[in-house]
Amino acid sequence: MNRAQRRIAEGILFTDMYQLTMAQMFYKQGIHEKTVQFDHFYRANPDYGKHEAGFCINAGLEWLLDWMKDARFREKDIQYLRKHKTRQSGKLLFDEDFLQYLLEYGNYDNISLRAIPEGRVVHPNVPLTTVQGPFAMAQILESPLLNFLNYQTLIATKAARIHVAGKERPLLEFGMRRAQGLGSLAGTRAALIGGADYSSNTGISYALGNPPRGTHAHCMVQAFMALGHDELDAFRAYADVYPDDCLLLVDTIDTLESGIPNAIKVFEELRRKGHEPVGIRLDSGDLAFLAIQSAKMLNKAGFENTVIVLSNALDELVIWQIVTQIREEASQNGVDADSLINRLAFGVGTGLITSEGASALDGVYKLVAIEKNGELFPAMKISGAKEKILNPGHKKIWRIYDVRGKATADLIAMHDEDLRNRDQITLLHPIEHSKKRTLLRNEISELEELHIDILKDGKLVYELPTLEEIRKTRMKDIDRLDPGVKRFVNPHFYHVSLSKKLWDTKEQLVEKLKA
Amino acid sequence: MNRAQRRIAEGILFTDMYQLTMAQMFYKQGIHEKTVQFDHFYRANPDYGKHEAGFCINAGLEWLLDWMKDARFREKDIQYLRKHKTRQSGKLLFDEDFLQYLLEYGNYDNISLRAIPEGRVVHPNVPLTTVQGPFAMAQILESPLLNFLNYQTLIATKAARIHVAGKERPLLEFGMRRAQGLGSLAGTRAALIGGADYSSNTGISYALGNPPRGTHAHCMVQAFMALGHDELDAFRAYADVYPDDCLLLVDTIDTLESGIPNAIKVFEELRRKGHEPVGIRLDSGDLAFLAIQSAKMLNKAGFENTVIVLSNALDELVIWQIVTQIREEASQNGVDADSLINRLAFGVGTGLITSEGASALDGVYKLVAIEKNGELFPAMKISGAKEKILNPGHKKIWRIYDVRGKATADLIAMHDEDLRNRDQITLLHPIEHSKKRTLLRNEISELEELHIDILKDGKLVYELPTLEEIRKTRMKDIDRLDPGVKRFVNPHFYHVSLSKKLWDTKEQLVEKLKA
Numbered sequence A, B: 001m002n003r004a005q006r007r008i009a010e011g012i013l014f015t016d017m018y019q020l021t022m023a024q025m026f027y028k029q030g031i032h033e034k035t036v037q038f039d040h041f042y043r044a045n046p047d048y049g050k051h052e053a054g055f056c057i058n059a060g061l062e063w064l065l066d067w068m069k070d071a072r073f074r075e076k077d078i079q080y081l082r083k084h085k086t087r088q089s090g091k092l093l094f095d096e097d098f099l100q101y102l103l104e105y106g107n108y109d110n111i112s113l114r115a116i117p118e119g120r121v122v123h124p125n126v127p128l129t130t131v132q133g134p135f136a137m138a139q140i141l142e143s144p145l146l147n148f149l150n151y152q153t154l155i156a157t158k159a160a161r162i163h164v165a166g167k168e169r170p171l172l173e174f175g176m177r178r179a180q181g182l183g184s185l186a187g188t189r190a191a192l193i194g195g196a197d198y199s200s201n202t203g204i205s206y207a208l209g210n211p212p213r214g215t216h217a218h219c220m221v222q223a224f225m226a227l228g229h230d231e232l233d234a235f236r237a238y239a240d241v242y243p244d245d246c247l248l249l250v251d252t253i254d255t256l257e258s259g260i261p262n263a264i265k266v267f268e269e270l271r272r273k274g275h276e277p278v279g280i281r282l283d284s285g286d287l288a289f290l291a292i293q294s295a296k297m298l299n300k301a302g303f304e305n306t307v308i309v310l311s312n313a314l315d316e317l318v319i320w321q322i323v324t325q326i327r328e329e330a331s332q333n334g335v336d337a338d339s340l341i342n343r344l345a346f347g348v349g350t351g352l353i354t355s356e357g358a359s360a361l362d363g364v365y366k367l368v369a370i371e372k373n374g375e376l377f378p379a380m381k382i383s384g385a386k387e388k389i390l391n392p393g394h395k396k397i398w399r400i401y402d403v404r405g406k407a408t409a410d411l412i413a414m415h416d417e418d419l420r421n422r423d424q425i426t427l428l429h430p431i432e433h434s435k436k437r438t439l440l441r442n443e444i445s446e447l448e449e450l451h452i453d454i455l456k457d458g459k460l461v462y463e464l465p466t467l468e469e470i471r472k473t474r475m476k477d478i479d480r481l482d483p484g485v486k487r488f489v490n491p492h493f494y495h496v497s498l499s500k501k502l503w504d505t506k507e508q509l510v511e512k513l514k515a
Helices: A003-010 A016-031 A061-071 A075-083 A096-105 A133-142 A140-164 A183-192 A202-207 A218-226 A231-241 A255-272 A289-299 A316-331 A335-340 A465-480 A500-515 B003-010 B017-029 B061-072 B075-083 B096-105 B135-140 B142-163 B184-196 B201-209 B219-227 B231-241 B254-274 B288-298 B316-329 B337-341 B469-480 B501-515
Strands: A035-044 A110-117 A129-134 A171-173 A247-250 A281-284 A306-310 A344-348 A363-372 A375-378 A395-402 A407-414 A424-429 A436-440 A445-448 A452-456 A497-498 B035-042 B112-115 B131-134 B171-173 B247-249 B278-280 B305-311 B344-348 B362-370 B373-377 B395-402 B407-414 B424-428 B436-440 B446-450 B451-458 B494-499
Touching: A003 A075, A016 A096, A016 A133, A016 B201, A035 A133, A035 A140, A035 B003, A061 A140, A061 A452, A075 A096, A110 A289, A129 A133, A129 A140, A133 A140, A140 A171, A140 A183, A140 A316, A140 A363, A140 A465, A171 A183, A183 A465, A202 B003, A202 B017, A202 B407, A218 A231, A218 A247, A218 B017, A218 B362, A231 A247, A231 A255, A231 B017, A247 A255, A255 A281, A255 A289, A281 A289, A289 A306, A289 A316, A289 A335, A316 A335, A363 B219, A407 A424, A407 A500, A424 A500, A452 B112, A452 B278, A497 A500, B003 B075, B017 B096, B017 B135, B035 B135, B035 B142, B061 B451, B075 B096, B131 B135, B131 B142, B131 B254, B131 B305, B135 B142, B135 B288, B135 B316, B142 B171, B142 B184, B142 B316, B142 B362, B142 B469, B171 B184, B184 B201, B184 B469, B219 B247, B231 B247, B231 B254, B247 B254, B254 B278, B254 B288, B278 B288, B288 B305, B288 B316, B316 B337, B395 B469, B407 B424, B407 B436, B407 B501, B424 B501
Parallel strands: A171 A344, A247 A281, A281 A306, A306 A344, A407 A497, A424 A497, B171 B344, B247 B278, B278 B305, B305 B344, B407 B494, B424 B494
Antiparallel strands: A035 A129, A035 A363, A110 A129, A110 A452, A363 A375, A395 A407, A395 A445, A424 A436, B035 B131, B035 B362, B112 B131, B112 B451, B362 B373, B395 B407, B395 B446, B424 B436
């Protein structure tokens, strides 16, 4: 693919074809400039099979905005559409009047967007992003919006879980070799938002201002052996170049028989020369057992502070199990469990960057309002499945914190409701009418509106936070989650409720549609 | 991320950091320009949990070559490395002499590459790509090479399975909304290589010269309803704009009660005006049942030739089940099963673009030879796990076809062996010495060498095939697979064997390393 082709592939035509055929149909019907609202939300937290998420971490917005800014129909794009013949009839698919319209108005300059900021904890069915704008362009935006937001949210969520499982010890993302091509750049960013402290992916780490990390692979030792040397020679050579940053991979031959003893030799030599070694990495075998044994050997040799990096097919469940096992077994081996856990770091590749077990987030983008007689009128799709019935209209999202300061529910209300004035708040179950919960004012420590104005008529009205700020947002939000919601298996179900007014609006609309 | 940041992220620094720290260490040791060989291969066919692959489809090479051509250390890249301070010591990580070396020689102009072409059926442990070149740069190439090749091979494989399951009926890839950001471009290309006939992803489809496809979504009908119209109005309006390409999504309200009857009305109106309708799409419910019932209604109305597109969380297993169910149940409903299957088409999103169930291919890149006294000398890593012991040295790959013309085994031999002259060929099991198989010359219809010279000292010596040619290669190769290998569940195990000479080389090396 040459540069010109790539520009086409990554520009405004980075969307699904049916958005364009629908847009032309709206144009021909004269409804293409009606103001509409689409809500973006996801329906269920990722289910990884053996374990499942109790929340997600929102991510991807900045990159979506970057893309929207530049995306517009240019002559090159139009040329492709102009030549598009349908297979069935061989006739041209797009009419010239529609193409001229796209050339003139085919951009996101009239889109308004409200969203929950990146790094925030989010929950199913809560609109994360709402888009208002002319029907045709808001429709064409569906596919790229979902592409940019679904994947980063998926990976930020996975990273948060892994980080929590690893007792918030340093987490290195190193999955680029198993990622979806250049999608790994988005993956690295999302991992850093969600919980990774650094990434091995060099260029994107620099671009994001979060310098990459990495030491060496087995092949370094192997090359030395092929040249007639041994593991100790390889370690020495490495320590020679990186005396102050010496972290050695000790499992190329045999961790306990060869790797650790050789590492200790080199560490002692370093110390004699006035340098402190950084640590070791274990990349195979029973990692809990090897971590304990390695710690024991390193402690005995006087290297109690060296880091022990664990890697090899890790995910949150494996890390949780390793940490649990260390707690149970370390002391029997004369190693203090807490000290050992406090010197661990984790490297995670495939499991993180591909969100193994749940390789996609089911984020959707649904029409919830359309202009009628100059006003935004709630729209919905009724469905056989009750849980798939949309929450129609223009809405506001509130997060309610209990007296402990923990988030206790998200409430979806109509946009003109202000919960702050009320003595009590009634939370209605989104589907079952009989289920409700009432919170008195004194049971609530804080009421927070989650949506922020991001774009107004295409103009950025939001100061984009830095990666570091987004990470802090995430830490704060995870801290305000009830521990039950953070469980790796069978997490508590976090309440996402409707206000009475939204419930009534929805009911009326369903009745009307059925009639 | 602005353009300058993106250039950094997608350039030569699109690699793992440890490649650079190792490269500097090789430089300091004076071994950075030794010629080495790395083999790229994968260890196991994708296992999707409930089903597993018996083969893979090779893909990704052209995009890797495109990337390598432009990737080189430029002043901007060096600036980042120059400022890189290590966290532990706060000292600069890279020395100026090494950085100057990268600035001058840090490119892929001295890399030679042999590979199995894209679109070919491939098997575990067979080197798909071999790289020869100076140690430092061949090392730095590891991460991008794996990134470009692993994902496309994974997706081409999934697409091939889905295409086979769907009886090679038209397959539309439409997963961009669930893909890894811009990684979806690579995913679309791989899907088209492996089995998809077209994609909904507009820009990349044009860029690849394979025009996109797509019709309309539920939201079109829903918008009409919100504006006071109904499904029939929406269908009519659509047919009005696309009279010769009218494919209607019939499940927004109720497929059999509303969607199909309304579609038939519109189809009749179209026919009266001299147009032939294209067909319908079913996107929810029991697809086998609904396909049969829809066919029955369409047939009765005289639309026997309209296409029935099925979509909604499909993968190869679901499609296989739908096709099987139609075969069993169609005739009981007065519908001819074969005719129905022959009018089906499939749309697959998430399951294809994320390779659901097996979200990564375990492709690796291993040092197998290193220059010693001016000659390439086999290198290997011994490992506790016997199946992880490498096949060392410079090798040739042969595919052996039996008298039926079906591929019966791949043989990994040393590069200087020519199998064509032999009366019989002995195939040794890669691990168990006692297992072997001997083929006489008259049992063999063809002996094919799989590797092609692609790059010689950085120069392309290979005429890149078009997407259409790659697709033809895939079709031919799948046709030459034994049906057992193509099974969705419990596929036959395809033999990948070693020549006697390779086996002996490996044995000697293991003995030497152990000593």
